[in-house]
Amino acid sequence: MTAQILDGKATAKQIKQELTQRVAALQERGITPGLGTILVGDDPASAWYVRGKHRDCAEVGLESIRVDLPEQTTQEELLAKVRELNEDPACTGYIVQLPLPKHIDQDVILEAMDPAKDADGLHPMNLGRLVANVNKPLTSPAPCTPAGCVELLSRHGLDLKGKHVLVIGRGVTIGRPVGLLLTRRDVNATVTLAHTGTTNLPELLAQADVVIAAAGQAHMVKADAIKPGAILLDVGVSRVDGKVTGDIDPDAAQHASWISPNPGGVGPMTRAMLLANVVETAERQAS
Ligand SMILES: Nc1nc(=O)c2c([nH]1)NC[C@@H]1CN(c3ccc(C(=O)N[C@@H](CCC(=O)O)C(=O)O)cc3)C=[N+]21
Numbered sequence: 001m002t003a004q005i006l007d008g009k010a011t012a013k014q015i016k017q018e019l020t021q022r023v024a025a026l027q028e029r030g031i032t033p034g035l036g037t038i039l040v041g042d043d044p045a046s047a048w049y050v051r052g053k054h055r056d057c058a059e060v061g062l063e064s065i066r067v068d069l070p071e072q073t074t075q076e077e078l079l080a081k082v083r084e085l086n087e088d089p090a091c092t093g094y095i096v097q098l099p100l101p102k103h104i105d106q107d108v109i110l111e112a113m114d115p116a117k118d119a120d121g122l123h124p125m126n127l128g129r130l131v132a133n134v135n136k137p138l139t140s141p142a143p144c145t146p147a148g149c150v151e152l153l154s155r156h157g158l159d160l161k162g163k164h165v166l167v168i169g170r171g172v173t174i175g176r177p178v179g180l181l182l183t184r185r186d187v188n189a190t191v192t193l194a195h196t197g198t199t200n201l202p203e204l205l206a207q208a209d210v211v212i213a214a215a216g217q218a219h220m221v222k223a224d225a226i227k228p229g230a231i232l233l234d235v236g237v238s239r240v241d242g243k244v245t246g247d248i249d250p251d252a253a254q255h256a257s258w259i260s261p262n263p264g265g266v267g268p269m270t271r272a273m274l275l276a277n278v279v280e281t282a283e284r285q286a287s
């Protein structure tokens with residue numbers, strides 16, 4: 001068996017085309033949505049991601065607002081920028097690029113954002129809405145990487161109803177929220193969340209119909225560990241010898257039915273979902 005590819009790059013391209021139409025429709029009504037980014041410090045990977053987000057904006061017709069601050073920015077200075085974007089009518093939604101320097105409390109910054117402008121879906125208010133809302137369509141932004149995982153599967157015609165999904169990793173951007181999306185009634189999956197304290201990972205991997213690997217440990221999911229025919233989403237990113245390396249050993253493709261490559265899988269979907277959150281916010285405000 002060789003797995004079929006969950007092509008995140010092509011799917012994101014399709015989504016961006018759809019968003020381009022929606023942005024044009026907003027523009028016809030005199031609305032130009034804008035995405036803001038706040039980047040603190042000069043980590044090259046973070047700077048590269050932020051540049052990509054601005055390129056994506058230009059591609060679909062969104063305005064973008066870029067705020068770059070030096071590494072030694074204080075928490076108060078960053079809070080001042082957050083408040084500025086909260087008040088800026090040209091800014092429909094924005095993100096604060098993570099991770100922040102160690103002297104800044106990420107939770108304080110996220111809570112200071114206007115939840116209505118939270119393009120990442122990481123504000124506690126929006127995470128709370130995700131917890132509270134199981135049945136109705138979501139009217140608040142969902143975290144981009146989890147939403148990208150769900151969208152990547154559904155756009156390849158894969159139905160998760162009744163499937164056992166094993167999520168590996170408990171980070172706040174992926175591992176914890178992705179189960180909330182997958183257990184909504186419209187998806188109806190059964191979810192197990194494994195982490196470094198899990199003692200029976202081999203047993204769980206052998207059972208899982210779908211594996212979402214978001215641990216950030218290069219090639220930790222091996223070919224012989226998975227259930228034959230499983231669907232594999234490779235979310236974790238490490239750099240090994242300067243190369244982007246996922247959590248799933250590429251040999252696992254021999255035993256899987258579907259696999260998302262990394263790069264080229266969930267990464268581009270994350271970016272597309274960020275744009276979608278901004279467009280949806282603008283549409284909500286316009287209606
Ligand atoms: N507030 C905040 N929101 C984020 O969404 C956020 C963040 N902070 N901090 C860092 C992580 C990481 N992240 C990625 C998004 C896209 C790719 C992506 O498109 N990667 C390409 C290329 C990978 C490469 O070659 O480096 C791919 O997977 O094909 C990667 C990583 C968003 N993050």
Ligand SMILES: [Mg+2]
Nearest residue numbers: 264265266267
């Ligand atoms: Mg990727």
